[in-house]
Amino acid sequence: MFEGWGVGLAVAEMLPAHPGSSGRPTRLSEALPVRGRSPEGKAYELRRVQQLKSAIAAYEADLIAGLAADRPATADLRSGTPGAAAEGWCTPDAADLARLGGVSEFFPDELAQVLHCSRAQATTTATHALTLVHLLPATWATLADGRIDWPRARGLAQQLGPSAEEVAPGVLAAVEAVVLSRAMELSVTGLRALAERELARLDPLAAAHRRRRAAKAADVRLRPAPDGMAELSVFLPAPAAAAVYETADRYARLEKEAGSPEPIGVLRARVLVALVLRPWDTSRPPVTAHLTVLAPLPVLANSVGVGAVDGRPITARDLRELLEQLDALCPGGLQAPTGGSMLLALTDPGTGRLRATVTRRELETLVRRGCPTHPGPDSDCACAVLGEPEAPDRYSPTRAQRRFLRARDHRCRMPGCSSRAGWVDLDHVVPHSDGGETSCDNLCCLCRRHHRLKTHVPGWTFVMDDDGVLTVTTPSGVTRVTRPPGSDWNLDPTPEPRDLVVDPPPF
Numbered sequence: 001m002f003e004g005w006g007v008g009l010a011v012a013e014m015l016p017a018h019p020g021s022s023g024r025p026t027r028l029s030e031a032l033p034v035r036g037r038s039p040e041g042k043a044y045e046l047r048r049v050q051q052l053k054s055a056i057a058a059y060e061a062d063l064i065a066g067l068a069a070d071r072p073a074t075a076d077l078r079s080g081t082p083g084a085a086a087e088g089w090c091t092p093d094a095a096d097l098a099r100l101g102g103v104s105e106f107f108p109d110e111l112a113q114v115l116h117c118s119r120a121q122a123t124t125t126a127t128h129a130l131t132l133v134h135l136l137p138a139t140w141a142t143l144a145d146g147r148i149d150w151p152r153a154r155g156l157a158q159q160l161g162p163s164a165e166e167v168a169p170g171v172l173a174a175v176e177a178v179v180l181s182r183a184m185e186l187s188v189t190g191l192r193a194l195a196e197r198e199l200a201r202l203d204p205l206a207a208a209h210r211r212r213r214a215a216k217a218a219d220v221r222l223r224p225a226p227d228g229m230a231e232l233s234v235f236l237p238a239p240a241a242a243a244v245y246e247t248a249d250r251y252a253r254l255e256k257e258a259g260s261p262e263p264i265g266v267l268r269a270r271v272l273v274a275l276v277l278r279p280w281d282t283s284r285p286p287v288t289a290h291l292t293v294l295a296p297l298p299v300l301a302n303s304v305g306v307g308a309v310d311g312r313p314i315t316a317r318d319l320r321e322l323l324e325q326l327d328a329l330c331p332g333g334l335q336a337p338t339g340g341s342m343l344l345a346l347t348d349p350g351t352g353r354l355r356a357t358v359t360r361r362e363l364e365t366l367v368r369r370g371c372p373t374h375p376g377p378d379s380d381c382a383c384a385v386l387g388e389p390e391a392p393d394r395y396s397p398t399r400a401q402r403r404f405l406r407a408r409d410h411r412c413r414m415p416g417c418s419s420r421a422g423w424v425d426l427d428h429v430v431p432h433s434d435g436g437e438t439s440c441d442n443l444c445c446l447c448r449r450h451h452r453l454k455t456h457v458p459g460w461t462f463v464m465d466d467d468g469v470l471t472v473t474t475p476s477g478v479t480r481v482t483r484p485p486g487s488d489w490n491l492d493p494t495p496e497p498r499d500l501v502v503d504p505p506p507f
């Protein structure tokens, strides 16, 4: 297919649209037709493609390491100055990254925007790239020459990278020499096992260090899955994991033996839920729920299109209808859970845009009072009786604004960040000191690290329009946009507004 770096020239030439063609880049399959090749010819090409992928992976690692070098940790705020990272801020992955050549704590945030992925993924990608380029140069070179594939090179980076600090000088190079000579005859798992054995043989202390470090990465994670399911995973030392699994399995088998018709997997999951939630345990204070209920505004009875009612004022009649709907949902009406709270998020039916937030009690009061200009319980005027919270003439947002913005943004608004709204700061997109208003159009939810990034790291720009669409541009010129999640939000327990942190100026 391609001869050596002839590929670079060939690809570069093919990318611009050919004059008179369909206006798109030429496809590789057009330049190098597959049809007509013999099976041997196709197999040969496939092996060439594998080599090319290796070469590109090495080039990508080099580019990432290069961009990392442009963002040195020396540019970060010194610990102790306002806005600097608190002690213990970083995940073990990020700590690895910080050790790899003094990279800025905000480098993964920029890389996440460039690669259009989550920050966690960018951290992992950067860690692998920096490990290969700086700590495992022989592996990087083998990859660049197409003599090892990316999964194996990455496996070695994962296996050997975390030990780099503890091992004696020269040990990594010695391990590389052994494993690279056999790399392509072993599976990825086999290769990692060989690397681990060699490392333990050449430097027995390193293995013990590694184990202690790994234990610090223990965590519980929640990931959504299709069809109303979600995946709860626990990363913990192997003996504890085996014990938890064994316990769930034993109880599930007891239920099965007692005649339960449910599949064993369902029983294991149910046992685990019961063991964690412990409904029989009254020795601890109950954990209460705080619900945000999504309530689309009623579409007018005279069947105008859904879009036509978007943006019209929220009238006393709308609220009356809403209260009736809530009361019809269950006996006694939909109420806040015991000890918890319930917030109604009123949205436009077509766009899902958030119009106002209101508690059940406030809703009842508004319905009782009706329109102040046209009083009377059944008045049908078109006056607005509820809307976006008003902007105060001061730095700090009102309680109503915090409530509204938490419901609008739901999470940190930085593209790729998934920190939940309960943990976020409210940020003035145009700083208050530069004349930015404390209005919902100028406030958005950012987690603490992205709040620090926006405020203190030069070269980033953040712009928000009236609809809450946030445009973020990195110092390297990559632009990403996030919209308020709109109708994506749903019944979701979020902490109370008091959990929101509002930083003192200059934020």
Ligand SMILES: [Zn+2]
Pocket: 371, 372, 373, 374, 381, 382, 383
């Ligand atoms: Zn009125």
Ligand SMILES: [Zn+2]
Pocket: 412, 413, 414, 417, 418, 419, 446, 447, 448, 449, 450
């Ligand atoms: Zn964030």
